Amino acid sequence: MRAYNFCAGPAALPTAVLEKAQRELLDWQGKGVSIMEMSHRSSDYVAVSAKAEADLRKLMNIPENYKVLFLQGGASLQFSAIPLNLLGKNNKADYIHTGIWSEKALKEAQRYGDIHTVEAATQIDGKFAIKPEQEWNLSADAAYVHYAENETIGGIQFKDIPNVQAPLVSDLSSSILSAPLDVSKFGLIYAGAQKNIGPAGLTIVIVREDLLDQAKPEIPSILKYSAQAKNDSMVNTPATYAWYLAGLVFEWLLEQGGVDAIHKINLAKAELLYGYIDASDFYNNPIAVPNRSLMNVPFTLANADLEKLFLKEAEEHHLLNLAGHRSVGGMRASIYNAVPLEGVQALVDFMDGFVKRHG
Amino acid sequence: MRAYNFCAGPAALPTAVLEKAQRELLDWQGKGVSIMEMSHRSSDYVAVSAKAEADLRKLMNIPENYKVLFLQGGASLQFSAIPLNLLGKNNKADYIHTGIWSEKALKEAQRYGDIHTVEAATQIDGKFAIKPEQEWNLSADAAYVHYAENETIGGIQFKDIPNVQAPLVSDLSSSILSAPLDVSKFGLIYAGAQKNIGPAGLTIVIVREDLLDQAKPEIPSILKYSAQAKNDSMVNTPATYAWYLAGLVFEWLLEQGGVDAIHKINLAKAELLYGYIDASDFYNNPIAVPNRSLMNVPFTLANADLEKLFLKEAEEHHLLNLAGHRSVGGMRASIYNAVPLEGVQALVDFMDGFVKRHG
Numbered sequence: 001m002r003a004y005n006f007c008a009g010p011a012a013l014p015t016a017v018l019e020k021a022q023r024e025l026l027d028w029q030g031k032g033v034s035i036m037e038m039s040h041r042s043s044d045y046v047a048v049s050a051k052a053e054a055d056l057r058k059l060m061n062i063p064e065n066y067k068v069l070f071l072q073g074g075a076s077l078q079f080s081a082i083p084l085n086l087l088g089k090n091n092k093a094d095y096i097h098t099g100i101w102s103e104k105a106l107k108e109a110q111r112y113g114d115i116h117t118v119e120a121a122t123q124i125d126g127k128f129a130i131k132p133e134q135e136w137n138l139s140a141d142a143a144y145v146h147y148a149e150n151e152t153i154g155g156i157q158f159k160d161i162p163n164v165q166a167p168l169v170s171d172l173s174s175s176i177l178s179a180p181l182d183v184s185k186f187g188l189i190y191a192g193a194q195k196n197i198g199p200a201g202l203t204i205v206i207v208r209e210d211l212l213d214q215a216k217p218e219i220p221s222i223l224k225y226s227a228q229a230k231n232d233s234m235v236n237t238p239a240t241y242a243w244y245l246a247g248l249v250f251e252w253l254l255e256q257g258g259v260d261a262i263h264k265i266n267l268a269k270a271e272l273l274y275g276y277i278d279a280s281d282f283y284n285n286p287i288a289v290p291n292r293s294l295m296n297v298p299f300t301l302a303n304a305d306l307e308k309l310f311l312k313e314a315e316e317h318h319l320l321n322l323a324g325h326r327s328v329g330g331m332r333a334s335i336y337n338a339v340p341l342e343g344v345q346a347l348v349d350f351m352d353g354f355v356k357r358h359g
Numbered sequence: 360m361r362a363y364n365f366c367a368g369p370a371a372l373p374t375a376v377l378e379k380a381q382r383e384l385l386d387w388q389g390k391g392v393s394i395m396e397m398s399h400r401s402s403d404y405v406a407v408s409a410k411a412e413a414d415l416r417k418l419m420n421i422p423e424n425y426k427v428l429f430l431q432g433g434a435s436l437q438f439s440a441i442p443l444n445l446l447g448k449n450n451k452a453d454y455i456h457t458g459i460w461s462e463k464a465l466k467e468a469q470r471y472g473d474i475h476t477v478e479a480a481t482q483i484d485g486k487f488a489i490k491p492e493q494e495w496n497l498s499a500d501a502a503y504v505h506y507a508e509n510e511t512i513g514g515i516q517f518k519d520i521p522n523v524q525a526p527l528v529s530d531l532s533s534s535i536l537s538a539p540l541d542v543s544k545f546g547l548i549y550a551g552a553q554k555n556i557g558p559a560g561l562t563i564v565i566v567r568e569d570l571l572d573q574a575k576p577e578i579p580s581i582l583k584y585s586a587q588a589k590n591d592s593m594v595n596t597p598a599t600y601a602w603y604l605a606g607l608v609f610e611w612l613l614e615q616g617g618v619d620a621i622h623k624i625n626l627a628k629a630e631l632l633y634g635y636i637d638a639s640d641f642y643n644n645p646i647a648v649p650n651r652s653l654m655n656v657p658f659t660l661a662n663a664d665l666e667k668l669f670l671k672e673a674e675e676h677h678l679l680n681l682a683g684h685r686s687v688g689g690m691r692a693s694i695y696n697a698v699p700l701e702g703v704q705a706l707v708d709f710m711d712g713f714v715k716r717h718g
Contacts, residue, residue, distance in 0.1 A: 003391030032362030076595035080579030201598030220439030236435035239560030
């Protein structure tokens with residue numbers, strides 16, 4: 001049987017998507033070969049890749065003056081590619097620091113330019129929160145402003161899109177496609193696929209056309225957005241199977257009714273879990289309500305000695321991967337698009353039973 | 360039914376490997392989740408990834424003082440990563456030019472250092488060949504010597520490993536695991552997975568330990584061999600599913616008897632196909648016998664007007680992807696490890712029937 005998988009990433013995929021992939025794994029649409037055995041330049045594969053892009057454009061309502069790239073290397077390679085592509089002539093950027101992932105991005109950017117760090121983490125009544133943009137003191141001449149829209153490890157998320165002058169660049173790895181988003185507010189959006197898009201090994205970059213063509217001379221050719229845009233992300237062989245699977249996920253999302261529909265389910269999941277945690281004396285979430293992540297819900301147990309038992313019993317209930325990130329400990333439930341409401345209900349039921357047994 | 364797939368890459372995978380992947384796609388070893396839904400840091404996944412490395416070490420007899428890295432970005436990203444990691448203090452390297460892929464590698468390297476190009480292509484009796492190393496005029500102080508062991512597009516391959524002073528760096532994308540290889544003769548070997556290893560999106564780098572730790576300061580952090588070696592190729596999330604599939608291919612190869620056994624089959628396949636072409640007045644292979652590729656067999660038809668018909672009829676016979684690379688035209692049969700002898704026999708039978716019908 002399939003378990004409920006709360007892994008932060010590589011994360012759960014929709015069962016219907018895996019079933020379709022399974023059916024056609026050896027013989028794609030009667031062609032006698034697997035889709036992963038096809039040339040990326042074949043007309044069949046090009047149609048698959050183009051459909052995936054078209055479906056993503058539909059799902060996110062991506063304006064025509066944005067290029068959508070299907071790349072390799074993870075968000076971490078984009079930590080380098082972004083400054084190498086976008087620092088432009090003055091070599092300055094602002095990076096908003098709200099947690100572990102935004103810190104990784106800014107540390108890598110510091111290797112390439114003059115980076116102004118905005119410390120945006122704060123506390124409200126003992127809970128972690130993000131300072132409003134009025135307190136950020138942005139540079140007047142930054143080539144761009146970078147932030148991590150959702151901190152996967154900390155479980156802290158921006159309430160609104162910041163309203164800034166410079167092009168906005170955002171790591172949306174763990175929140176893309178979970179809620180409606182006005183892409184036109186951004187200069188560049190990037191996301192590792194392994195949370196809400198598909199398997200690890202694929203990275204989506206959505207970039208406004210006027211930001212192409214300003215790469216630094218030392219950039220590895222494969223990382224140049226302009227070249228990848230010109231070649232439909234096929235400067236070299238892309239991660240064809242991961243791209244195909246992302247396409248199946250996009251089709252599945254459209255079948256669910258698109259981002260608006262999945263957002264309603266995500267809100268219901270989050271309300272259920274946060275609501276239960278808030279009503280409990282035993283569980284605690286450390287994030288201030290306005291900045292709570294819709295996707296990653298960290299929580300602690302009143303008695304930390306019970307953590308191992310919690311994980312063991314959860315596994316026995318087919319509720320997997322609830323341990324917090326190794327850098328912070330505690331628990332974390334990642335409730336991405338592919339985790340159904342029933343999975344969150346099963347988690348809450350288990351958590352409640354656990355308190356009654358051991359709390 | 361499964362066709363015989365002669366694609367140059369992404370290429371055919373062993374049917375038994377795809378069948379195993381299909382069986383466990385939704386539920387890996389009764390864990391209730393797909394292997395592609397598992398954290399790369401989970402003990403289950405780490406065991407899978409470590410077993411893949413151990414099996415590759417066994418297959419290739421890789422000495423202990425070499426690190427094996429499972430990376431993303433394709434061989435093309437290594438065209439940048441290699442000079443960024445290995446050019447060292449004097450910034451000089453020799454690149455042997457034998458075709459399209461070695462040219463791509465050297466053009467990218469020229470962006471980072473002082474590259475001496477050795478034009479090693481020549482002709483023997485009107486057939487393409489590679490000049491012997493005695494005629495190469497290598498630099499006295501190169502940090503390394505780079506060559507493409509097998510040119511996938513041209514179908515030209517080195518007969519022996521060159522005997523040079525500097526560390527030898529080789530692109531083995533289309534020949535790795537097809538024949539025994541003395542890894543200890545190399546400083547670094549790299550290969551995109553999508554020919555003899557697994558699906559596109561994975562790149563193997565085998566690097567001698569003493570060559571680590573000399574990266575240029577501008578290198579993107581993810582591309583640093585030293586960092587990836589220290590972190591078991593998990594500085595960030597690797598292409599977990601592609602790595603798993605590579606592991607299945609390695610297990611399959613061991614079941615076949617390893618590289619020596621598959622090499623015998625590859626020799627039989629090549630003898631059959633080249634033998635038929637050489638005995639024919641209608642088909643022609645443009646490469647001198649000593650430098651003919653074991654894996655990629657380009658050939659032309661006496662009447663080029665028949666090419667489209669050849670491809671159409673081949674497809675009707677379930678013989679797929681025989682068109683030559685778009686840059687050179689003609690035909691090409693890639694006969695990687697996963698293409699069985701029966702597939703090559705079926706191709707030869709078809710080629711013979713085609714001549715009789717239209718020649």
